[in-house]
Amino acid sequence: MLSIGTLARRTGTKVQTIRYYEQIGLMPEPGRTEGGQRRYGNVELDRLSFIRHSRQLGFSLEAIRELLDLSDSPERSCAEVDAVAQRQLREVEARIARLEALRVELRRMLRDCDADRVADCRILEVLRDHEQCLSDHDRAGA
């Protein structure tokens, strides 16, 4: 029987985070001692590990909820799990693309500025005047 602190240490989670997961129904309500403290077993340890690892891979809590539901019905088709993971991959790739556009522009901004005084600073100028901006991520929509 594990206390919430031990569970926290074993999974690299904060105690409050575990209580939060319980609150939103992602973790089950555990048994309690006479005094009212939570006690966990290995099932809960595994479930929390699953949640944490999925979070590390960038899955939203809603997506994790979906995956946990799916893994509770082992006879169902794996296609749905696949779809959730695919969706996550696409989201990650979209974020990478966006950040790479930002990187290009930030680098260009930094490269072009060799002023001394703020008054002549190209960086501020670029930020002020959108027309100097190469990328079109904001007009492309999405």
Add this chain to the structure above:
Amino acid sequence: MLSIGTLARRTGTKVQTIRYYEQIGLMPEPGRTEGGQRRYGNVELDRLSFIRHSRQLGFSLEAIRELLDLSDSPERSCAEVDAVAQRQLREVEARIARLEALRVELRRMLRDCDADRVADCRILEVLRDHEQCLSDHDRAGA
């Protein structure tokens, strides 16, 4: 004289967002009509454009506040502006690196799973068992 709605349309901002920026002191309190509606001029239009463009480049509101303060003192050294932009670039690059690690792992997960039933799904297995995970982003600390 621009109404808040016109300003919003011109800068691609939501009306509430403009009021929010005013609330946190990023936009100044504008003049008002007799009836109490906000009216803006070109100074505010430029300031809001600056804010929005900076946000599109991923700067935090705090960083933008700093940049706006700096641009108010044109005689100061440009180095501080440079430092803010450098910091932002490093943050963007760190996020890209992290996301690329996620992409690798998600792709591997998807590639390795050709099961039919949830019970045999490699994706869930990987999520369950951290040891199957190639990357070490969570042990590397930060």
Add this chain to the structure above:
DNA sequence: ATAGGGTCTACAGCAACTGTAGGTTCAAGA
């Protein structure tokens, strides 16, 4: 028996907005 660290609930706060409710104002048309 007591000391201390761990745990409890309940709530506030973070970023950066977004949405809602219920009321008021403005500008254009009849």
Add this chain to the structure above:
DNA sequence: TCTTGAACCTACAGTTGCTGTAGACCCTAT
């Protein structure tokens, strides 16, 4: 001039995924 209805007003709650705090209580080792 009056009326309509879109735009505006304030104030507050909600979003995501936690994190921190206060003040009280429990558990275990000595």
